[in-house]
Amino acid sequence: MAHRKTxxxxxxxxxxxxxxxxxxxLKCGCFASWMYLGVASLAGSLHDSSCNEVPGLxxxxxxxxxxxxxxxMCISExxxxxxxxxxxxxxxxxxxxxxxxxYTVFGPILRKGWSTRETAFVYAVLSAGVVHSVxxxxxxxxxxxxxxxxxxxxxxxVEGWKWGGxxxxxxxxxxxxxxxxxxxxxxxxxxxxxxxNLMNLHNNEVGRKVVxxxxxxxxxxxxxxGSCAVKTCWRGLPAFKDIGQSLKSxxxxxxxxxxxxxxxxxxxxxxxRRVPISTEELVYLSKSPNYCKHNPTRGILGxxxxxxxRTSEGPEGCNLLCCGRGYNTQVVxxxxxxxxxxxxxxxxxxxxxxxxxxxxxxx
Numbered sequence: 001m002a003h004r005k006t007x008x009x010x011x012x013x014x015x016x017x018x019x020x021x022x023x024x025x026l027k028c029g030c031f032a033s034w035m036y037l038g039v040a041s042l043a044g045s046l047h048d049s050s051c052n053e054v055p056g057l058x059x060x061x062x063x064x065x066x067x068x069x070x071x072x073m074c075i076s077e078x079x080x081x082x083x084x085x086x087x088x089x090x091x092x093x094x095x096x097x098x099x100x101x102x103y104t105v106f107g108p109i110l111r112k113g114w115s116t117r118e119t120a121f122v123y124a125v126l127s128a129g130v131v132h133s134v135x136x137x138x139x140x141x142x143x144x145x146x147x148x149x150x151x152x153x154x155x156x157x158v159e160g161w162k163w164g165g166x167x168x169x170x171x172x173x174x175x176x177x178x179x180x181x182x183x184x185x186x187x188x189x190x191x192x193x194x195x196x197n198l199m200n201l202h203n204n205e206v207g208r209k210v211v212x213x214x215x216x217x218x219x220x221x222x223x224x225x226g227s228c229a230v231k232t233c234w235r236g237l238p239a240f241k242d243i244g245q246s247l248k249s250x251x252x253x254x255x256x257x258x259x260x261x262x263x264x265x266x267x268x269x270x271x272x273r274r275v276p277i278s279t280e281e282l283v284y285l286s287k288s289p290n291y292c293k294h295n296p297t298r299g300i301l302g303x304x305x306x307x308x309x310r311t312s313e314g315p316e317g318c319n320l321l322c323c324g325r326g327y328n329t330q331v332v333x334x335x336x337x338x339x340x341x342x343x344x345x346x347x348x349x350x351x352x353x354x355x356x357x358x359x360x361x362x363x
Contacts, residue, residue, distance in 0.1 A: 034061060034180070035105045035126055038079025060183040064176075068145050071112075074137045075130055075180065081127030085244035086122060092316030094303055094323070095292035107299035110138045115196055115285035120203045121251045124282055127181045127207035128243050135173030135211075135237055139166065146172040149235070161219060161231035168237045172214055174208050197255060198265055199283050209279040210246050214238035247254070254282040292323035310360045319359070321360035330359045 019095050031058045051057065051065035051072060065072055083105075086097040095118055100107050109118055138146035148166035157161040189197045218236045223229030255277060265277050277283060277335040289295075294302030308318035308327055318327040338353035 003102070033105055033110065034184075035079050035110075035122075037076040038081075038083045038126070038129075039099055039101060039105055041076040041080040042083065058183050058187045060187065061180055064183075066181050067192035068143065070137075070143055071134070071176070071180075074134045074143065077137075078130035078133035078177075079126055080129070081240050082122075083132060085129070085179070085240055086125050088241070089121075089125075089244050089248045092314065092321070094315075094321065095288070096306075098301055100253065100299075109299075115199060116288045117251055117254045117282065117284045118288060120254055120282040121247060121283045122206035123203040124210075124247050124250070125244060127177055127204040128211050128247065129207075129240070130177040130181055131173040131208050131211045132237060132240055132243065133173075134176045135168050135170050138172050138215075161233050163234065164232035166222070166232035167235040168215070170212055170237070174212060177204075177208055186192040193257055195265070195285065199257060199285060202265060202277070202279075202283055206250065206279050206282055207243075207247065210243050210250075211238070212288050214242055214246065231361070248282060250282045254284055256287075257285050259281050259285055281335075292325075306362045308360050308362055310358075318360055318362065325363045327362050328362045330361070332357050332359050 006139040034054065036056065037054060051069070054065075054072075057065065059163065063156045065075075073138075083097070083099060087099075090097040092142065097106075097118075099105055104110070106122055108114055109122060134146075135144070137143045137150070139148045141147065146169055149169040150166065152167070154164070182201055185197045185200045185204075188194075198214055215235050216238060217233050219231045219232055219233040221228035258266045264281055267273055267275060267277065289298060289300060291300055291304055294300065294304060303321055303323060304325075306321055308321045309316045310318050310327070310329075313319075315321065333354055334357045335348040335352055335354045340348050340350040342348050
């Protein structure tokens with residue numbers, strides 16, 4: 001009896017702690033997101049997790065996850081790919097796609113009041129990451145609900161090639177991403193649509209469309225002595241870095257929205273209000289903040305201490321990255337193996353070569 005009371009008391013204590021955690025999370029303007037799966041995957045802490053243990057999932061997402069438990073790892077992998085590609089594309093920018101090791105993932109970048117170009121890119125690249133990961137999982141048989149795409153198998157073309165092999169099932173990846181990734185915005189819009197929901201849904205779709213557009217035809221020759229009498233072709237996924245580069249170009253030309261419309265997206269620029277917004281345009285609501293200076297209340301790290309390139313005129317150059325504050329130069333000794341020789345038998349002997357390297361960091 002005493003054991004039951006102790007256990008019940010412990011359960012109430014856990015519920016109390018979780019309640020306090022969520023209250024603090026809401027007070028700070030933060031929220032949990034499925035994107036946290038990418039951070040957990042990077043940390044290697046997701047192997048034994050279940051759907052119910054992931055914070056921030058809405059009912060529709062939980063249902064998708066429960067219907068196909070293997071999908072949790074695919075979603076996690078997709079989020080990880082999106083985060084890593086974001087960091088790769090912005091590694092030389094003032095905002096370098098920094099993530100936090102908590103459920104908010106990107107901190108204030110995804111906060112309700114922030115709807116910048118960076119927010120748009122994050123939604124698009126993570127949506128694309130889920131499409132890419134799920135599609136790939138279908139092709140290798142890691143998901144029970146799908147397989148590779150055999151819909152055009154055996155069809156011949158006038159150019160002498162025919163569809164064969166096993167195409168990547170991008171249609172399933174697109175459907176899965178739309179069903180899972182769009183769910184939080186769909187739920188929020190049920191309480192009354194707002195332009196932020198429409199913006200996020202649009203940017204999610206931009207990410208998906210990029211994957212679909214970059215699908216490529218891959219072929220293999222068949223014939224005597226490599227004559228290529230017959231070519232067998234299939235559709236394959238693009239490298240994710242190509243998706244990231246395409247989305248980065250959309251980021252550079254992203255469209256600012258008028259903030260009052262709740263029914264459809266409209267350009268802020270009055271002279272172009274009638275021009276429809278395409279799925280090759282990322283959209284945002286507010287200007288980006290100043291990422292130059294450290295601002296802990298807004299979650300901005302600043303650029304002090306960032307390594308820059310003294311001779312570059314691009315975004316990684318010391319003048320731009322350091323925001324005109326100047327830079328410090330440090331001479332660092334770099335030691336590496338050199339002049340290696342193979343001795344019979346069987347070892348390699350190397351010397352150590354030291355070079356002095358100038359490292360420039362922003363003030």
